[in-house]
Amino acid sequence: MTHTVENTTTAPSTDEAVEVIENDLDESARVPRKGGRDKSGAKSERSDVVVARTDVEWLGRYLLGTWADVRLASRELTARPEMQRIEGQTMADHRERVFGQLKLLVEDGAVHRAFPKEQGGEDDHGGNIAGFEELVTADPSLQIKSGVQWGLFGAAVLHLGTAYHHETFLPAIMSLEVPGAFAMTETGHGSDVAAIGTTATYDEASHEFVLDTPFRGAWKDYLGNAAKDGLAAVVFAQLVTKNVNHGVHAFYVPLRDPATGEFLPGIGGEDDGLKGGLNGIDNGRLHFTGVRVPRANLLNRYGDVAEDGTYSSPIESPGRRFFTMLGTLVQGRVSLDGASVAAAKIALTIAVTYGNERRQFTAGSDTDEEVLLDYQLHQKRLMPKLATTYAASFAHEQLLTKFDQVFSGAADTDDDRQDLETLAAALKPLSTWHALETLQEAREACGGAGFLAENRLVGLRADLDIYATFEGDNHVLLQLVAKRLLSDYSRRFAKADFGVLARYVVEQASDRAVHGSGLRSLAQRVADFGSTARSVGQLRDPDAQRQLLTDRVETMVGDVAAKLRPASKLSQKAAADLFNQHQVEIIEAARAHAELLQWEAFTQAVEGDAGAHGVGAGMDDGTRVVLTWLRDLFGLGLVEKHLAWYLLNGRLSPQRAQAVGQYTQRLSARIRPHAQDLVKAFGYGPAHTRAAIATGAEKTRQAEARDHYRDARAAGTLPAPEKKPKVRR
Amino acid sequence: MTHTVENTTTAPSTDEAVEVIENDLDESARVPRKGGRDKSGAKSERSDVVVARTDVEWLGRYLLGTWADVRLASRELTARPEMQRIEGQTMADHRERVFGQLKLLVEDGAVHRAFPKEQGGEDDHGGNIAGFEELVTADPSLQIKSGVQWGLFGAAVLHLGTAYHHETFLPAIMSLEVPGAFAMTETGHGSDVAAIGTTATYDEASHEFVLDTPFRGAWKDYLGNAAKDGLAAVVFAQLVTKNVNHGVHAFYVPLRDPATGEFLPGIGGEDDGLKGGLNGIDNGRLHFTGVRVPRANLLNRYGDVAEDGTYSSPIESPGRRFFTMLGTLVQGRVSLDGASVAAAKIALTIAVTYGNERRQFTAGSDTDEEVLLDYQLHQKRLMPKLATTYAASFAHEQLLTKFDQVFSGAADTDDDRQDLETLAAALKPLSTWHALETLQEAREACGGAGFLAENRLVGLRADLDIYATFEGDNHVLLQLVAKRLLSDYSRRFAKADFGVLARYVVEQASDRAVHGSGLRSLAQRVADFGSTARSVGQLRDPDAQRQLLTDRVETMVGDVAAKLRPASKLSQKAAADLFNQHQVEIIEAARAHAELLQWEAFTQAVEGDAGAHGVGAGMDDGTRVVLTWLRDLFGLGLVEKHLAWYLLNGRLSPQRAQAVGQYTQRLSARIRPHAQDLVKAFGYGPAHTRAAIATGAEKTRQAEARDHYRDARAAGTLPAPEKKPKVRR
Incomplete structure (x- = not known):
């Protein structure tokens, strides 16, 4: 084998196995060369060589995706100082500033993309979210507060209401004339919306709904715009008419007198006060005592009450109706997913830049030795x-x-909507947790400097903390995903007996094997390979990665399904107990599924098909090599994380498993020289990172220190070090 | 087998293997019963049964340890509102408040325990730290600010200075008349103290030291008391005399004019500004330009300069001298370890209490169904x-x-000091990270309520974030531990060839085998056991746990040592590269060592020997059962975390490995009914937790909601649920 990929890593490898791996990798990367250049810009001398490099401009554009123009426009906006957070403001000042920024968003016209053309919007659902999630780089409070106003309050009127509501309420919502709250969550029931206690009882005499909060746990809680700014709210309540509870519906309810800012009669509330972050938002609590709203204030797209109190709905099943209504609000999860990715990009841009400049524990202070990275x-x-x-x-x-396909109507069957919800429920937990972990690792990797507010990481982490539990607690969302996986599974095997179920997993894995070899038999053949390098060579194959990841999901789902099978014959309580005994496995299966989805998306992107909009054209071979390394690090990193599972379930031989960890370490070293380019491709400039340590200041300081010692040594003024005493042995 | 331990878990197990495990466990817990009671207080009917229970009062006392009285006194202090943090204060107000609280500490007399009796102290080193670390529950800023004043600034004068300094400077430090900074860290060198750039050059003509900051990276940075309050500082600088650099020494340097608060001539600085937490402390930067201090201001315990400029030291080796000086400051790490444990206790007290009251996704709102826990x-x-x-x-x-033994002089040989430093360097990373993880998990487990400042978790987490990187970056500390492990290892095998080294690990494991059977052979016999239960029975044996954990440390150290062995023949650069290629393994070995130390401490505590001061007498059998479960959960949790390693290295058969995860889950379920008692034993009352959600308010709300539905149902006023449509199949 010959080296066909330039390896810009300097650290020499002394581990033969790893060396072989590298050669092994290199061979696969021998693809026709298309004008690749090495880092210095010089053309390689060997014509058949693909030089690993990152075409930052191309990759940056690729990452921007389908709604590139909207994102760029939004980034221009977030680069404006008046849109940005001022660290250390009091809660009151911060709230005022963010409210003012919302007005700037209105002026900018950027927040109306999702609204109907009839109301002056653009009916552009994907673009709206793309632009909105970029706001996180200015101030997460701004992102979430505008999300409350237009993405929750406004979107509820849009999606749950009908023409009357659009005409009557949307203009003032869009213009911010009426700031509003999205009053769904209650103190007593966080993510369990179906169980809310607030009631809206239809009064046939007056043709009004009467809203009531029956006990303290039914107070609406954690609502943005509720503590101070909200003049109205979309209130979710159990709709009761003719003494029948038709389940959760949404009502448009005025809250405060616009003139005085005082609560209207029957409405009370309090401020949630200081929070761990997002203090530019006035979260608060609300409660209702005999609050009357006209019958027309029921947002009646999915359920209506006639003047005589007769209830009707286009969706017969109360359960399906409930999930359909909630499903229209999936954009919150979608946008948190995107905003979390943006925050992770900012964190890595800061930490990689600093790690590429900062020297520590260098042997002599006047040398050009290793930087942290x-x-x-x-x-x-x-x-x-x-x-x-x-x-x-x-x-x-x-x-x-x-999301855009469903909401634009391009592909909005029931299945499409369910797929969207499952995808959002799968990805939002992973990305929000990932953002927190990345911000924390970046903070620690920057040491004391990382703890200063001026370097952004702590503030962003504090703000994003709540992303893990709002718009659906992450674990609850994963449980939803698991239920979908289990129901898909059982639907296919509704009549199958246990034996069939048990066989399913193996067959399924075989079916998916792209090269016609089932994964299990692949694993069993491992022992024959005889070399670590060969093992790794196999693992680099995306089909092998796909099989490993897919097999794990399917095995876990199949295992759990088999364990839960007796539930259908048990009482409700016993079935719940059985479910609870496997809850950890269930959620782990969902997590594995979500990880697979990320891996598949990455793999499609490496193949130039990130957005399915043709934006992946023109990827050069060097960039593809780097992206492939990154994808392999991600995929094999997942295998490494779950290595015990693969070993316990006989999917990897110990030999091959050992190679995984060595190889991911090697991949990290190989990607390291490209790290700066890879964060540069995220496209966030100094106006977005706004971190003193990511400005080159550290590099300047390092150079100054080095020059000081060099000059002093040259001038003979550097004091000599104390002589070490003679060693006595 | 018969059930001999009352299992208060309600969830029935349907997993036969786990059932057998339980029986298996129970048998081993059949110990002479000493008045055990079940949760209801009723005596069990079977006379040979040990009822798992927690003697909260006894356990609470046991946890308080040797310095129980000091801790209790300190907790009384932290229960006083004027000592506590007010959430949401501005940075300026918070700083002022904390400074005022320091004065209260002086009045209380609690901060002088560590100082010499001659200066009015008590020479009580352990007690001083015990009392000090409890302050974290009042406000971590208070803890750290008082740590800066008395634990760093004052302690440096005490431990690095001599009688003159004690008499001259300590009284004003102890009384807070002179607030001071501990000026060690520089912007350009975080944890790398030996490389600081500040110089103190002896001027033979004036008999003064002249302090200089040669470049921006040598500015002192992140110093508490530097931005505002500090009138003086202990400044660490390279001591230069007769054109020889004798390495880092400490100098007492006045900073500000007490009358005006202005910097003295030659001194400058700036405020570090807002931080991610600890904003009650005025961290800042300092720099020196030709600042002159008398020769006597050199804290000269470990190095002195005569009037004529001649340097002398009782420690010949500059390296050993440096580490000896730094070693006197180990108490910072010791106290962060203790404060982190206290913070984790607070977090769990809050989250467990809430998890024991909060209901979510209950099938009907009027039922007494599961709480979160x-x-x-x-x-x-x-x-x-x-x-x-x-x-x-x-x-x-x-x-x-x-620590107390070393600093009291009871046992302070070089070896003792090194052991202390290694122990502190091992435990501080684990406990500080654990506190952050626990605070975060608790925050998420409490959902939106966890994000409110009124529930403490977010504020504590923000404050403790920096604990992971100050007083030594956690990874740097683990690297120190690893170096100690490696040097111990190589000392024993200085002349041994590679073959001997390779054999060492196996022999070592055998040597340690308490029952005379080496772990490897144990593992190889696993296949013969034939039953999961039997496997778990073995794993519950503390000797088996010890062997698994010890073997892992020793194998990892041995492996790394073998890989690093060529380093002695390489150039310094090549040796550093070799080290760097194994850095991740090296640090992982240190972490494994630290985990083992925690496990050993826990095991000694289960055996009634927590403090080696006889405080463990009188543990009842029921409490011992619960503590044993907890210890097993900790020990086997470590095995589970590193399960891939045990499988890859042939230490556990897949069968036994599979049982580990099942069993830890089972242990969690078994401990769950004791969780409230176990957090109660931490001894932190409402004045310490100060979390609205841990006051019983949630329970009250739940009861009110339940009563509402029950009453409405009884009165016939509860609206009926909408009928589900008929299912069409």
Whole structure:
């Protein structure tokens, strides 16, 4: 074998197995060369060589995806100082500033893209979310507060209401004349919306709904715009008419007198006060005592009450009706997914830039020795996070595309909507947790400097903390995903007996094997390979990665399904207990599914098909090599994370499993020289990162220190070090 | 087998293997019964049964450890509102408040315990730290600010200075008349103290030291008391005399004019501004230009300069001198370890209390169904953290005892000091990270309520974030531990060839085998056991756990040592490269060592020997059963976390490995009914937790909601649910 990929890593390898791996990899990367250049810009001398490099401009455009123009426009907006957070403001000042920024958004016209053309909008659902999620780089409070106003309050009127509501309420919502709250969550029931206690009882005499909060746990809670700014709210309540509870419906309810800012009669509330972050938003609590609204204020797209109190709905099943209504609000999850990816990109841009400049524990202070990112540990801490960020970014683009197809009507069957909800429920937990972990790792990787507010990381982390539990608690969302996986599974096997179920997994894995070899038999043949390098060579194959990841999901789902099978014969309580005994497995299966979705998205992106809109054309071979390394680091990183599972379930031989960890470490080292380019491709400039340590200041300081010692040494003024005493042995 | 331990878990198990495990466990817990009672207080009917229960009062006392009285006194202090943080204060107000609180500490007399009796102290080193670390529950800013004043600034004068400095400077430091900074860290060199750039050059003509900051990277940075309050500082600088650099020494340097608060001539600085937390402390930067201090201001315990400029030191080796000086400051790490444990205890007290009251996704709102903590996932999230907190708490007690022995002079040989430093460097990373993870998990487990400042979790997490990187970056500390492990290892095998080294690990494991059977052979016999239960029975044996954990440390150290062995023949650069290629393994070995130390401490505590001061007498059998479960959850949780390693290295058969995860889940379920008692034993009352959600308010709300529905149903006023449409199949 010959070296066919330029390896810009300087650290020599002394591990033969790893060396062989590298050769093994290199061979596969021997693809026709298309004008690749090495880092210095010089053309390689060997004509058949693909030089790993990153075409930052091309990749940047690729990452921007389908709604590139909207994103760029939004980034121009977030680069304006008046849109940005001022660290250290009091809660009151911060709230006022963010409210003012919302007005700027209105002036900019950027927040109306999703609204109907009849109301002056653009009917552009994907573009609306793309632009909106970029606001996180200015101030997450701004992102979420505008999300409350137009993405929740406004979107509820849009999607749950009908023409009357659009005409009557949307203009003032769009213009911010009426700031509003989205009053769904209650103190007593966080993610369990079906169980809310607030009631809206139809009064046949007056043709009004009467809203009531029956007990303290039914107070609406954590609502943005509720503590101070909200003049109205969309209130979710159990709709009761003719003494029948038709389940959760939404009502448009005025809250405050616009003239005085005082609550209207029957309405009360309080401020949630200071929070761990997002303090530019006035979250608060609301409660209702005999609050009357006209019958027409019921947002009646999915359920209506006639003047005589007769209830009707286009959706017969109360359960399906409930999920359909909630499904129209999926954009919150979609946008949190995208915003989290953006925050992770900012974090890595800061940490990689600093890690590429900062020197520490250098042997002599006047030498040009390693920067932090040359340390193996630092690579281990940041490179996998970089790979995951790329995966999450490409996965989000697919989610956003799906969202746009459903909401534009291009593909909005029931199945499409369910797929969208499942995809959002799968990706939002992973990306929000990933953002927190990345911000924290970046903070620690920047040491004390990372703790200063001026370097952004702590503030962003504090703000994004709540993303893990709002718009659906992450674990609850994963459980939803698992239920979908299980129901898909059982639907296919509704009549099958246990034996069939048990066989299913193996067959399924075989069916999916692209090269016609089932994964299990592949694993069993491992022992024959006889060399670590060969093992890794196989693992680099995307089909092998796909099989490993897919097989794990399917095996876990199949296992759980088999364990839950007796539930259908049990009482409701016993069935719930059985489910609870496997809850951890169930959620782990959903997580595995979500990880697979990210991997598939990344793999499609490496193949030039990120957005399904042709934006992937023109990827050069060098960039493809780097992206492939990143994808492999992500995919094999997942295998490494779950290595015990693969070993316990006989999917990997110990030999091959051992190679996985060695290889991911090697990949981190190989990606390291491209790290700066890879964060540059995220496209966030100094106006977005706004971190003192990511401005080159550290490099300047390092150079100054080095020059000082060099000059002093040259001038003979540097004091000599104390002589070491003679060693006595 | 018969059930001999009362199992208060309600969820029935349907997994036969797990059932057998339980029986298997029960048998081993058949110990002479000493008045055990079940939860209801009723005596069991069977006389040979040990009822798992927690003697909260006894356990609480046990956890308080050797310095129980000091801790209780400090907790009384932290229960006083004027000592506590007010959430949402501006940085300026918070700083002022904390400075005022320091004065209260002086009035209280609690901060002088560590100082010499001659200066009015008590020479009580362990007690001083015990009292100090409890301050974290009032406000981490208060803890750290007082740590800066008395634990760093004052302690440096005490430990690095001599009688003159004690007499001259300590009284004003102790009384807070002179607030001071500990000026060690520089912008350009975080944890790399040896490389600082500040110089103190002796001027033979004036008999003064002249302090200079040669470049921007040598500015002192992140110093508490530097931005505002500090009138003086202990400044670390390269001591230069007669054109020889004798390395880092400490100097007492006045900073500001007490009358005006202005910097003295030659001194400048700036405010570090807002941080991610600890904003009650005025961290800042300092720089020096030709600042002159008398020769006597050199803190000269370990190095002195005569009037004529001649340098002398009682420690010949500059390296050893440096580490000896730094070693006197180990108490910072010791106290961060203890404060982190306290914070984790607060977090779990809040989350467990809330999880025991909060209902979610209950089938009907008027039922007494599961609370959050009944969910398997919730147990998985919190019970292992509870076990780790106990482990960290007992490990800290050992660290504090060791610290006290060294600093009181009871046992302060070089070896003792090195052991203390290694122990502190091992435990501080684990406990500080554990606190952050626990605070975050608790925050998420409490949902939106966890994000409110009024529930403490977010504020504590923000404050403790920096604990992971100050007083030594956690990874740097683990690297120190690894170097110690490697040097111990190589010392024993200085002349051994590679073959001997390779054999060492196996022999070592055999040597340690308490029952005379080496672990490897144990593992190889696993296949013969034939039953999961039997496998788990073995794993519950503390000797088996010890062997698994010890073997992993020793194997990893041995492996790394073998890989690093060529380094002695390489150039410095090549040796550093070799080291760097194994840095991740090296740090992982240190982490494994630290985990083992925690496990050993926990095991000693289960055996009634937590503090080596006889405080463990009188443990009843029921409490021992619960503590043993917790210890097993901790120990086997570590095995589970590193399961891939055990499988890859042939230490566990797949069968036995599979049982580990099932069993830890089972242990979590088994501990769950004791969780409230276990957090109660931490001894933090409402004045310390100060979280609205941990006051019983949630329980009241739940009861009110339940009563509402029950009453309405009884009165016939509860609207009927909409009938489900007929199912069409």
